[in-house]
Amino acid sequence: MKRFAWPLERLLAVTAGREEAAKAELFRLAWEVARQRRQIARREAQVRATLASLAEQAPQARLAGQKLFLKWSEGEIRQAAGMQKELQRLEQCRREQMQKLTEIRRERRKLEKLRERAWQEYQKQVGQWERKQLDETAQIGFVRRSQEAAAAR
Numbered sequence: 001m002k003r004f005a006w007p008l009e010r011l012l013a014v015t016a017g018r019e020e021a022a023k024a025e026l027f028r029l030a031w032e033v034a035r036q037r038r039q040i041a042r043r044e045a046q047v048r049a050t051l052a053s054l055a056e057q058a059p060q061a062r063l064a065g066q067k068l069f070l071k072w073s074e075g076e077i078r079q080a081a082g083m084q085k086e087l088q089r090l091e092q093c094r095r096e097q098m099q100k101l102t103e104i105r106r107e108r109r110k111l112e113k114l115r116e117r118a119w120q121e122y123q124k125q126v127g128q129w130e131r132k133q134l135d136e137t138a139q140i141g142f143v144r145r146s147q148e149a150a151a152a153r
Contacts, residue, residue, distance in 0.1 A: 001129050004122045012111045019108055022101040029094040036087045043080060047073065 006012075050072075054065050 001126055004119060006115050006118050008111060008114065012108065012115060015104065015108045015111055019101065019104045022097065022104050026094065026097045026101055029090060029097055033087065033090045033094055036083060036090055040080065040083050040087065043076060043083070047076060 050069060054062055054069060057065060
């Protein structure tokens with residue numbers, strides 16, 4: 001009996017490769033989201049620290065610092081808005097990649113189930129073939145013994 005060969009084996013291998021690539025891309029996107037969140041948190045902490053240092057200053061010295069802080073904070077607000085938009089874009093990409101990965105996994109599982117069914121069918125055929133071979137061997141042995149018994153008489 002010939003070896004088990006499933007015609008869709010290559011498709012399963014390609015799907016598994018696509019799944020690994022999708023996982024890597026998802027990991028990369030998750031890392032980018034985390035990096036963006038760290039940058040936003042770092043900027044927010046910097047603004048809070050600047051405000052805290054201004055609060056500690058004497059009222060006269062604080063006025064000059066507040067003017068400078070207001071000018072600086074306008075740029076920070078624009079940058080923070082841009083960073084938030086980038087974060088939202090990255091999170092949307094991550095969600096899309098997660099959906100893509102889920103679909104690829106679903107496809108791979110379907111292929112694996114088909115392969116398992118084909119393997120079970122192959123095992124069934126091998127069992128039938130082996131039983132057939134044993135039956136033929138038994139029949140040949142019976143015929144030989146019968147012929148030997150007839151020749152001995």
